[in-house]
Amino acid sequence: MTEKLYYKDAYIKEFDAEILSSEKTDDGYDVILSATAFFPEEGGQASDRGYIANARVNHVYEKDGVIHHLTDLAPEAKAVHCILDFDERFEKMQCHTAEHILCGFIHKLYGLSNVGFHLGDDEVTFDVDGVLTREQLDEVESLANAAVFSNARIDTFFPTEDELKKLEYRSKLDFTEGVRIVKIADYDSCACCAPHVACTGEVGLIKILDFMKHRGGTRIWMVAGKRALLDYRKKYENIKKISALTSTPQHETADALEKYITDSEQIKQELKNCRLKLAEREGSAVPATKGNLVVNFSEFTIPELIAFSNVAVQKVDGILVALSGSDGDYKYVISSKNTDLRTEIASINKTLSGRGGGKPNMVQGSFSVTLAEIESYFAN
Ligand SMILES: [Zn+2]
CATH class of the missing domain: 2.40.30.130 (Elongation Factor Tu (Ef-tu); domain 3)
Structure with a gap:
């Protein structure tokens, strides 16, 4: 040993x-x-x-x-x-002791037990065997921080079997021998073998970050001490930047951002409608054409090519080829009021290295050839 x-x-x-x-x-x-x-x-x-x-x-x-x-x-x-690496170890002592304090209050207030714990380099989580709400966790968090402010002593000891019988303590296992008890004043007693700080004040701030339902209970994310400071520093810099960008006081940035996102969605929708209208106008500007017509709008989307074609096809007796893109990479919408395109599209795709299909009067897809090759194919 x-x-x-x-x-x-x-x-x-x-x-x-x-x-x-x-x-x-x-x-x-x-x-x-x-x-x-x-x-x-x-x-x-x-x-x-x-x-x-x-x-x-x-x-x-x-x-x-x-x-x-x-x-x-x-x-x-x-x-x-x-x-x-004692700085790292001390951070863990802070987080670990914080977890005892939180679990002690959760046990006292709501009768729940700790059934899982993870203290890694990036994250601290613990699981309890019952469902908790944000309000309940806020209360636990406040009590836990009050316990920190009280700077109470933390004792660790190995009680005898008889002493252990008289003790009230939390434990994940049913050992009776060699049990090490970590007693945090009147806040908590728990069987544990890990290193803890000596006084609650050393834990520093305890913050519950997040929680979710997990296996019928609750998984809780937390930070404490130095990790809480680093977390606050990072979040503060972030919120400061958002506050400046949205010209809003720091505590109102979420609402400001929500409004910004709603406005931006609305603007996107309006822009989309405008572009569709513009495409239809381009369609009505097409001159009456006896044969085929090939047009390229380098930045049209497929819905815009369709909106254009729906209007323009009425003026074209042959096949209307509406393209968007550049040589080697064209999206196409091909339409016609007189020709069944389903019978044509296989040979069109074959000749112009294309893929795609659709309805008798309209097909869509892509060509990976040059504009000159497409124009030459559809030349009357
Ligand atoms: Zn412990």
């Missing part, structure tokens, strides 16, 4: 230990120490990182009480000095 220094003191940033073994793996080494302050991946929390002498610790896991450190190199000495 590896001696777990993080049980004694969650604030150990550096420590000395002896290498008990160091075995080559596929992409580095698996190192076992006589004692460690590196917390392994456990209970949904990502493992610590840092250095064992010159070797970078990328991942830490526990197997049968032994803690394994996966490193890039084999540490050079037998007696080694080890250093944790």
Whole structure:
């Protein structure tokens, strides 16, 4: 069994230990120490990182009480000095302790239990076994932050079996031996093996970000401490920019943006109608034509080509070819009041490297040839 220094003191940033073994793996080494302050991946929390002498610790896991450190190199000495990435570890201590405080209140107020936890590099989520509303979560969030402001002590201890029987605490598992209790003043008691901060004040701001129904319960996204600050900083810069762009006070940007989007949808619709009308006008400007007629509008959409053709085809005795695009890439709408285009379209497509089809009086598709080739094909 590896001696777990993080049980004694969650604030150990550096420590000395002896290498008990160091075995080559596929992409580095698996190192076992006589004692460690590196917390392994456990209970949904990502493992610590840092250095064992010159070797970078990328991942830490526990197997049968032994803690394994996966490193890039084999540490050079037998007696080694080890250093944790403590900033990262402290962020996790803040988020983890915040999760205890939130779950403690959720349990107290609504009788729900924590049934899942994930503390990764980017995201912190936890699951509870019942449905909660935004109002309920707001209340929990306020209480949790009040607990932070009270700067209450956090104690961790291993009670005896008898002591444990008398204790009221939250637990995901039914252990009776070696249970470690994390007690956050009168706010919460919970069985847990991870490192926590020593006073609630160190947690900093606790913010519930989002929540959704999940497996009959609720999944909750949260941040705390330094991560909450970074999240606020990023969001503040974002809202400041939106506020400037919409010329609106920061707390009214959502409404301003909603109006902006509604207005912009309306403008898009009006523009679409105008362009269709313009296409119809182009159609009525077509001169009466005895034979075929090919016209190219480089920027018309298919609906615009159709609107044009519906009007123009009445003036053309032969076949009307309305195009949009440039050489090698034309969209077409071909129409005629006298010719059944379904019988023609196969040979048209074959000659002009095209694809498409449609109704007897109108077909649509694409050609991948030049305008000159199309004009030459339809020349009378
Ligand atoms: Zn914990």
